[in-house]
Amino acid sequence: MPGSLPKFRSFGSARKAITVLAAATALPLSMSACAVQQKPADAVDGVIQVSSTKDECKVSADSAASGSLTFAVKNEGSEVTEFYLLAEDGLRIIGEAENIGPGLSRNLVVTVPAGKYTTACKPGMQGDGIRAAFEVKESGSKSTADADLKKLLDAGTQQYAAYVKHQTEQLVAGTKDFAAAYAAGDAATARQLYAATRMHWERIEPVAESFGDLDPKLDAREADLEPGQKWTGWHRAEKDLFPPAGYTALTAAERSAIAKQLVADTEELGKRTRNVEITADKLGNGAKELLDEVATGKVTGEEEIWSHTDLWDFQANVDGARIAFESLKPVLEKKDAALSKTLETRFSALQAELDKHAKGDSFTYYDKLSKEQIQQLAAHVDSLGEPLSKLTAAVVL
Amino acid sequence: MSGCPFGHTGEAPDAVTGAAPGRFSRRGLLSLAGIGGAGAVAGMAAGFLGHDAVASAAPSEPRPTLIPFHGEHQAGITTPAQDRLHMAAFDVTTDDREDLIQLLKDWTAAAEAMTAGHATGATGAVDGPYDAPPEDTGEALDLDAGKLTLTFGFGAGLFEKDGKARFGLAGRRPDALIDLPHFPGDDLDPARSGGDLVVQACADDPQVAVHAIRNLARIGFGKVRVRWSQLGFGRTSSTSRSQVTPRNLFGFKDGTNNPKAEDTELLGQHIWATGGARQGEAWMAGGSYLVARRIRMHIEIWDRTSLREQEGLIGRTKRTGAPLSGGEEFTAPDFAIKGKDGQPLMPMDSHVRLAHPSQNDGVRMLRRGYNYTDGSDGLGHLDAGLFFIAFVKDPRTHYVPMQMAMAKGDTLALEYLKHTGSGLFAVPPGTKPGGFIGEGLFE
Numbered sequence: 001m002p003g004s005l006p007k008f009r010s011f012g013s014a015r016k017a018i019t020v021l022a023a024a025t026a027l028p029l030s031m032s033a034c035a036v037q038q039k040p041a042d043a044v045d046g047v048i049q050v051s052s053t054k055d056e057c058k059v060s061a062d063s064a065a066s067g068s069l070t071f072a073v074k075n076e077g078s079e080v081t082e083f084y085l086l087a088e089d090g091l092r093i094i095g096e097a098e099n100i101g102p103g104l105s106r107n108l109v110v111t112v113p114a115g116k117y118t119t120a121c122k123p124g125m126q127g128d129g130i131r132a133a134f135e136v137k138e139s140g141s142k143s144t145a146d147a148d149l150k151k152l153l154d155a156g157t158q159q160y161a162a163y164v165k166h167q168t169e170q171l172v173a174g175t176k177d178f179a180a181a182y183a184a185g186d187a188a189t190a191r192q193l194y195a196a197t198r199m200h201w202e203r204i205e206p207v208a209e210s211f212g213d214l215d216p217k218l219d220a221r222e223a224d225l226e227p228g229q230k231w232t233g234w235h236r237a238e239k240d241l242f243p244p245a246g247y248t249a250l251t252a253a254e255r256s257a258i259a260k261q262l263v264a265d266t267e268e269l270g271k272r273t274r275n276v277e278i279t280a281d282k283l284g285n286g287a288k289e290l291l292d293e294v295a296t297g298k299v300t301g302e303e304e305i306w307s308h309t310d311l312w313d314f315q316a317n318v319d320g321a322r323i324a325f326e327s328l329k330p331v332l333e334k335k336d337a338a339l340s341k342t343l344e345t346r347f348s349a350l351q352a353e354l355d356k357h358a359k360g361d362s363f364t365y366y367d368k369l370s371k372e373q374i375q376q377l378a379a380h381v382d383s384l385g386e387p388l389s390k391l392t393a394a395v396v397l
Numbered sequence: 398m399s400g401c402p403f404g405h406t407g408e409a410p411d412a413v414t415g416a417a418p419g420r421f422s423r424r425g426l427l428s429l430a431g432i433g434g435a436g437a438v439a440g441m442a443a444g445f446l447g448h449d450a451v452a453s454a455a456p457s458e459p460r461p462t463l464i465p466f467h468g469e470h471q472a473g474i475t476t477p478a479q480d481r482l483h484m485a486a487f488d489v490t491t492d493d494r495e496d497l498i499q500l501l502k503d504w505t506a507a508a509e510a511m512t513a514g515h516a517t518g519a520t521g522a523v524d525g526p527y528d529a530p531p532e533d534t535g536e537a538l539d540l541d542a543g544k545l546t547l548t549f550g551f552g553a554g555l556f557e558k559d560g561k562a563r564f565g566l567a568g569r570r571p572d573a574l575i576d577l578p579h580f581p582g583d584d585l586d587p588a589r590s591g592g593d594l595v596v597q598a599c600a601d602d603p604q605v606a607v608h609a610i611r612n613l614a615r616i617g618f619g620k621v622r623v624r625w626s627q628l629g630f631g632r633t634s635s636t637s638r639s640q641v642t643p644r645n646l647f648g649f650k651d652g653t654n655n656p657k658a659e660d661t662e663l664l665g666q667h668i669w670a671t672g673g674a675r676q677g678e679a680w681m682a683g684g685s686y687l688v689a690r691r692i693r694m695h696i697e698i699w700d701r702t703s704l705r706e707q708e709g710l711i712g713r714t715k716r717t718g719a720p721l722s723g724g725e726e727f728t729a730p731d732f733a734i735k736g737k738d739g740q741p742l743m744p745m746d747s748h749v750r751l752a753h754p755s756q757n758d759g760v761r762m763l764r765r766g767y768n769y770t771d772g773s774d775g776l777g778h779l780d781a782g783l784f785f786i787a788f789v790k791d792p793r794t795h796y797v798p799m800q801m802a803m804a805k806g807d808t809l810a811l812e813y814l815k816h817t818g819s820g821l822f823a824v825p826p827g828t829k830p831g832g833f834i835g836e837g838l839f840e
Contacts, residue, residue, distance in 0.1 A: 075723070080736060099736030101723025104714055125737045226581045226805055285703075292698045292812070299776060302584075371775070378776035382697065389701030 050121065052100070053077040057121030057130035065139035068397070071108040071119075075100045079124040083108060085134070088116040098125075109397055114138040149331055153395070156327035157278045163323050164204050164278070168270045171200035175266040179259035182237055185252060191241050195309035196361065198234060202316030203323075204273075205293055206286040211272055217265050221303070232261050235306075242306040280328060284392030287324035290317040291385040299378045301366040311363035314377070315354055321388065322347050328395050336394040339387060346384040353380045462541040462601075466512040468827040470669065470683055473546030474763065474788050475658040477637035479599040482629030482767040482784065483606035484689065485614065486592025486820055487621035489555060494564040498839055500620045504549070504596075504613055505833040511605075514542035517612045534615065536608050543602035547609055549834045550687045550822030554593040569838055571678040573670065573686060573791040574823045580804040582811065589691055589818030592624045597687070597786070599765075603628065625818065627691065629767020629784045636765060642718060642726065645783055646694050646768050647813075649711050650718035653726055654753070656761050667761040667790050670823075680837030683826030685788040688762075688796050691769075691818030694782035699813050710809045712747030720749060732756075746808045757799045762787040782814070792821055 049060035050073040059071075073083040080101055085094040085108070094117065095110035114136050120129035174197035181189035201208055201219070209215045216224070218233040225231055236258050240250045250258070297303040298314040325332075325343055332340040353376055357364040369377075464472050489497060507517040516522050518532025525531050556570035557563060596613055598606040607628070614623050633645045634652030638659055645651040656663040672682035699707070704715060712730065713720055720730035722742045732743050732750055743750050754761055765788065770781040789795035803810050825835040 080723070080734065080742065082737065099721075099738075099742055101719075101721055101734070101742050103724045103728070104719060104721070105716075223584060224581050225579075226801060227578055229581075285706075288701055292695075292701070295698060296695055296812075375776060378778075382777055385697075385701060392703065 047072060050074065050083055050119070051076050052081040052083060052121035052123055052130075054079070054123055055130070057083075057119065057132065059119050059132060059134065062133065063135040063137060065141075066112060066114040066136050067139050067141040068109060068111050069136075071095075071097070071110075072105060073097050073100060073108060073121075074105045075102055075123075077123045078102050082122040082125055082129070084118075084120040084122065084129065085110055085112070086118040086120060086131075088118070090118050090128075090131070111397060112136050149334065152330045152334070153280045153328075156329075156331065157280060157283060160283050160324055160327040161276075161278045163327075164207055164273055164276070167200045167204045168273045171197065171204075172266055172270045174200060176263055178237075179263045182241070183252075183256045183259035185255070187241055190237070191307075194234075194238065194241060194307060195304075195312035198309075199312055199316035199319075201234075202293075202313045203320040205317060205320065206282075206289045207273055207276055208269060210276070211269060214265055214269050214272075218262070218269070221305070232258060233265070234262070235304075237262070238304065239306045242308075244306065280331070281392050281396050283324050283328055284395055287321040287328075287391060288385070288389045290321040290324070291381060291388055293317050295378070295381050295385060299374065299381055301374075304366065308365040308367045309363070310366040311354070311357055311369075315358075315363065318347075318350060318354065322351075325388070325391065328391065331395050332391065339390060339394050342387045343384070343391070346380070346387065350380040350384050353377055462544055463514060464512060464542075464544050464546050466509050466547070466828070467830055470685070470827045471546075471548045471824060472512070472827070473548035473597055473599050474668070474685060474765070474824070475636055475664065476544070476546050476599070477640050477658065478632040478634050478765055479544050479546070480601045480632055481599065481603040481606050482632075482786075483598045483603070483610045483626065484629070484784070484786070485596050485598075485610045485626040486552070486624045486689075487594040487596075487614070487617060488624045489563075489593040489621050491620045492563065494839075496620050497564050498833075500617055501549075501835055502833040503616050505828060507612060507616055508547040508549075508609075508834070511537075511609050511612065512542060512545050512547060514545075517616070534608065534611055536611075537605050540602055540605055543600035543605040545598065545600040545605050545609060547613075548597040548599075548687070548824060550595040550597075550824040551835060551838070552592045552595065552820065552822050554591060566838070568675075568677040569680070571670075571673055571681050571823050572675070573673070573678075573681075573793055574821065575793060575797075577688075577792070577819060577821050578797065578801070580800055580816065582804055582814075583816050583819070585819050586817050589625045589627075590820060592820055592822075594621060595687065595689070595820060595822045603630070627689075627769060627784050627818075628771075629769050631768040633766045633768055633783060634764045636763060645766075646696055646781055647699055647707070647711070649707075649713060649715055650726065651766070651783075652764050653713070653718055654749075655764050663761060664763070667795060668763045668788050670790055680825065680835070680840070681823060685763075685790065685824045686792050686796075687820075687822045687824050688785070688787045688789065688792055689818070689820040689822070690785040690816050692783045692785050693780065693815045693817050695778075695813045695815070696781055697778050709744050710746075710748060710813075712743050712749030721747075746806055748803075748807055748809045751803050751807045752799060757802070758794070760789075760795045760799065762789045762795055762799075788824070 047070045048064060049058075050071050051058040052073060052075050054077045071083060071085070073081075075081045080099060082096060082098045082100065084096045086092060087094055094112060095108050097106045097108040100106050117134040117136060118131050119134045120131045122129035174193065178190055178193040178197050181193060209219075216233075219235065220229075220231060220233055221235050222231065222239065237255075239247065240255065240258075243249065294314055294317045298310045298317065301308070301310050303313050304310045325347065329340060332343075354363075357369065357373070464476050466472060491497060491500075510517055516533035516535075516538070518525075520526075520532050522531045522533040522535035522538055551574075553570065553574055553576060555563065556566045556574070562568075596610060598609040600606040600609070610626065614621075632643050634655050635642050636655060636658055638657050642650040642653050656667060658664075668685055670681045670684045670686060672679040708714055708721060718726040719728060720743060722731035722734045730743050730749055730753065732741060732753075732755065734742050736742050750756060764786070766783050766785040768781075769784045770779050772780055774780045787796060825837060828834055828836070
């Protein structure tokens with residue numbers, strides 16, 4: 001929280017590791033695309049018009065030069081359509097633009113080395129589609145072989161999956177300790193464990209939040225509640241452990257119930273994360289979303305309004321984002337070395353700023369930070385957040 | 398003195414069509430009174446202009462600049478949304494019923510003048526005594542009326558305070574003028590919320606809108622004080638089919654599915670209030686309820702989001718505004734049609750789906766919001782977003798359920814929006830010449 005719905009929006013769909021984010025560079029490219037319309041020849045500037053109808057798949061060019069290609073796909077039929085660029089074998093998917101409603105247009109941007117390919121429109125999303133041969137000629141622009149990149153991406157996603165598993169295990173174990181102390185009325189111990197345990201949650205927040213039913217039970221803030229909604233989870237305990245003036249403490253029975261629920265929900269989360277499929281685009285988007293969380297919830301002090309332990313969460317979000325970045329870094333260095341370097345520098349700068357407020361394993365409480373210090377932190381978050389948002393497209397396109 | 402009482406008649410635009418370009422001086426009401434009021438001016442103007450005006454009007458494509466103040470309903474609701482907004486809410490500081498009534502009469506007179514393109518007060522901005530402060534503040538001199546509308550509403554605080562009725566209005570607070578519930582995620586600033594009175598000033602020229610609020614505030618000193626005020630720099634909704642759908646700060650067309658001024662039956666069903674269930678609220682017949690929500694947009698975060706995610710969150714394409722189920726901007730969304738992953742093309746948590754009448758018992762609201770920016774949030778971001786305004790027949794059925802659903806399930810709202818101000822106001826019906834705003838309430 002804030003935000004109780006899945007942020008890893010694409011978890012449900014079975015996409016390839018090298019998923020093509022179809023629309024990223026849509027506008028400028030397709031505007032220039034008018035020039036090549038109705039010229040079934042080489043797509044000189046790399047933009048190819050595709051018109052998908054009930055029984056036709058008109059592609060404005062049957063060849064292009066290797067490198068970044070844009071297919072501007074327009075669905076001129078009456079059914080939902082898809083467009084694929086397939087390898088020569090007609091099986092392996094190089095890129096796809098799916099779920100294009102009738103009358104809509106969508107761009108498919110894909111980087112392809114020289115070779116023979118197949119284009120296919122699939123009106124009605126059934127069958128093999130309407131296919132045609134497509135040739136990509138050598139342009140001299142260097143691109144790393146697809147297979148090498150795929151290997152690196154697979155290694156990255158595996159690395160990150162291991163990280164998620166490790167954090168989840170620590171979260172479950174830590175939550176049990178916290179819950180035991182809290183239920184037993186050992187407020188001092190519970191307060192001490194509160195922020196440190198939550199860091200495991202915050203490190204994997206985009207994954208943890210992807211379960212729309214568990215997130216509000218575990219991480220809802222008081223302001224997130226609707227009238228009549230039962231308040232459970234971390235922040236319920238937070239208010240009880242760091243009470244505002246005039247607050248009536250929970251009874252032992254109420255504490256017990258909160259603690260028990262917290263453990264049960266966290267164990268359920270642990271179980272479900274095992275089945276989460278991690279792909280490169282989710283990884284890249286997850287890193288960006290962690291920085292979004294920092295920008296909207298932590299650097300504003302809204303996440304931990306009673307305990308003021310926002311900087312613990314802040315550090316944990318940055319940790320999670322950095323691990324995701326590092327998992328993708330080997331690919332990014334091949335595809336956009338400059339972006340990789342920028343991200344490296346800005347992660348370091350943000351960490352250095354955070355370190356100013358670290359004391360061993362602890363941090364300054366948010367309410368003890370000066371306005372200038374908060375502004376400095378916010379500036380570093382934005383300076384990293386902007387280039388970090390380009391990570392996914394840089395890696396998977 | 399330069400105030401020739403007939404000096405403006407040759408240039409006065411037709412009240413409805415604005416057949417002549419609206420450049421004329423903002424004289425005080427005195428000059429108007431001299432020739433029998435605004436209606437007479439309009440009539441005379443038409444007479445004076447004759448067919449010459451038609452001939453000269455054609456090539457220069459003059460814009461209509463006047464929106465009539467009087468009518469069955471208040472202007473500024475179904476009026477084609479003007480480009481700019483200045484809205485202000487006031488706390489009533491007097492406890493005297495007659496003071497309040499006098500204020501509403503004074504505001505009515507000032508509103509009649511300003512919406513007709515004139516200055517406030519009998520002597521306006523420059524035609525008064527040399528040793529007195531001018532009655533009108535003057536910054537709208539030389540400007541035309543810019544389609545100014547002034548729409549007035551009453552907040553709950555006008556009727557009761559600390560559990561006690563005010564101004565002898567016991568039993569007159571309409572049942573529909575509820576205290577809005579807390580919606581999940583609300584982060585309301587009391588200094589940007591509530592208010593006993595509200596004035597919505599809309600015009601195509603921001604200076605005209607600000608001038609109007611400023612002069613009404615000035616007239617009110619001693620009886621009311623400004624509680625909050627909000628500028629909107631660009632409309633986000635169309636309220637007429639004659640208008641192109643504008644875009645909000647997310648870059649998407651907003652208000653595509655708005656009921657339009659032409660949809661008279663819809664307006665009767667969903668926008669105009671009835672006389673209610675009790676005698677005490679009969680005065681609201683022909684009025685409406687204005688919901689104002691200051692919605693901060695996390696635009697910096699939004700800008701870092703892929704186009705795929707942006708379109709999925711909204712449920713429309715960014716370029717044309719067509720629903721993701723296909724078609725063009727005004728094609729009805731098909732919520733059933735599915736993609737190859739078995740998920741609907743209009744995502745379950747998309748804004749359009751959650752806000753659509755089909756998901757909300759068929760209720761409609763007339764949105765009339767404006768984009769705003771209010772400086773910085775102090776952390777290096779623009780404090781920017783949507784100043785949401787909606788007019789509804791009854792907020793209990795036409796706003797609260799939908800907003801509750803969106804606050805819970807709309808990923809757009811959860812991740813990218815924050816409600817920072819709120820107000821609900823009973824907007825009385827329109828005023829007749831000789832009457833005053835909300836007079837039914839005091840009968």
